[in-house]
Amino acid sequence: MSHNKLIIILGPTASGKSDLAIKLAQKFNGEIISADSRQIYKEMNIGTAKIIKKEMSGVPHYMIDIVKPNQKFTLAQFQKKTIKIIKDIQKRNKLPLLVGGTGLYIQSIVDNLKIPETKPDKKLRNKLEKLTNQELINKLKKLDSKALKIIDLKNKRRLIRALEICLLTKKPFSEQRKKNKSIFNTLQIGIKLNTKNLEQKIIKRIEKMIKNGLIKENKKLLKKYGDKPYSMSGIGYQEIISYLNNKINLDQAKELIKIHTRQYAKRQMTWFKRDKTIKWIKNYSEAEKLIQLFL
Numbered sequence: 001m002s003h004n005k006l007i008i009i010l011g012p013t014a015s016g017k018s019d020l021a022i023k024l025a026q027k028f029n030g031e032i033i034s035a036d037s038r039q040i041y042k043e044m045n046i047g048t049a050k051i052i053k054k055e056m057s058g059v060p061h062y063m064i065d066i067v068k069p070n071q072k073f074t075l076a077q078f079q080k081k082t083i084k085i086i087k088d089i090q091k092r093n094k095l096p097l098l099v100g101g102t103g104l105y106i107q108s109i110v111d112n113l114k115i116p117e118t119k120p121d122k123k124l125r126n127k128l129e130k131l132t133n134q135e136l137i138n139k140l141k142k143l144d145s146k147a148l149k150i151i152d153l154k155n156k157r158r159l160i161r162a163l164e165i166c167l168l169t170k171k172p173f174s175e176q177r178k179k180n181k182s183i184f185n186t187l188q189i190g191i192k193l194n195t196k197n198l199e200q201k202i203i204k205r206i207e208k209m210i211k212n213g214l215i216k217e218n219k220k221l222l223k224k225y226g227d228k229p230y231s232m233s234g235i236g237y238q239e240i241i242s243y244l245n246n247k248i249n250l251d252q253a254k255e256l257i258k259i260h261t262r263q264y265a266k267r268q269m270t271w272f273k274r275d276k277t278i279k280w281i282k283n284y285s286e287a288e289k290l291i292q293l294f295l
Contacts, residue, residue, distance in 0.1 A: 007291060008035075009098070009099040010272060012193070013202070014201040015101075015265075016201070026059060029095055030089075031059065031061075031096060031097070032059055033061075033062045034062065037105060040064070040067055043068070068225075070228075072120070082098070082108075082109055086109070109183075109186075114176070116165050120164060124164060137159065206258055218244060236257055239253040
């Protein structure tokens with residue numbers, strides 16, 4: 001096996017990436033690195049559908065539980081840490097599998113993106129925080145219309161970061177996020193599910209989250225960190241916080257989690273479909289065949 005090979009397992013939320021990756025890691029002597037921007041947070045386990053020790057089946061997992069919910073974690077930090085881990089896995093003659101649904105995290109590794117090292121400006125950030133998503137989009141459109149095509153416009157943090165980079169460096173954000181020469185020889189495998197199937201998996205997952213104590217997890221986090229940290233605005237947290245604040249009832253909260261998860265899955269697929277190098281599969285045996293040919 002070449003020492004420079006990397007397998008990516010991607011797909012929308014709730015599509016079964018973890019289960020597939022564990023089976024493949026067992027088959028090909030692999031280790032798993034998470035590419036999920038929510039699972040980096042400690043103490044946020046149920047709402048992020050974080051894998052538990054028992055489910056790992058002895059396969060080492062990395063990039064889970066990295067920072068506290070009130071700490072910042074940048075794309076540049078993710079890239080740096082992940083590259084180091086991948087190289088370490090390869091050095092030990094194991095196969096690294098990068099697994100997740102955060103498109104930008106995956107792209108930062110696959111395309112070896114050159115990420116602007118601009119330090120966040122607190123004063124500017126506070127000013128931008130007060131604007132609505134639409135106001136941020138309008139501002140970015142004037143400064144760098146190309147940036148609108150490469151970031152998730154529903155993600156306020158990404159919009160703010162793009163504006164911050166434009167304003168602080170006086171250069172367009174889109175020009176600064178350049179592809180570099182790839183570090184790894186990569187095979188990208190995407191899980192393809194029909195809408196109905198994915199919908200059922202999403203509903204099942206949300207019911208499981210509620211049953212496993214999502215409300216209790218939210219209460220604990222609110223008590224410890226309040227609702228200000230960016231991590232608390234994620235799906236499964238913002239809706240339950242509204243319920244705990246008596247703004248909506250539990251059924252409405254569950255319905256909102258379903259709607260938001262569905263919308264997020266749709267945005268993930270829009271992102272992934274832009275990359276024509278992804279090989280889409282329907283089951284384990286198709287993935288296994290692709291990896292055998294690749295190795």
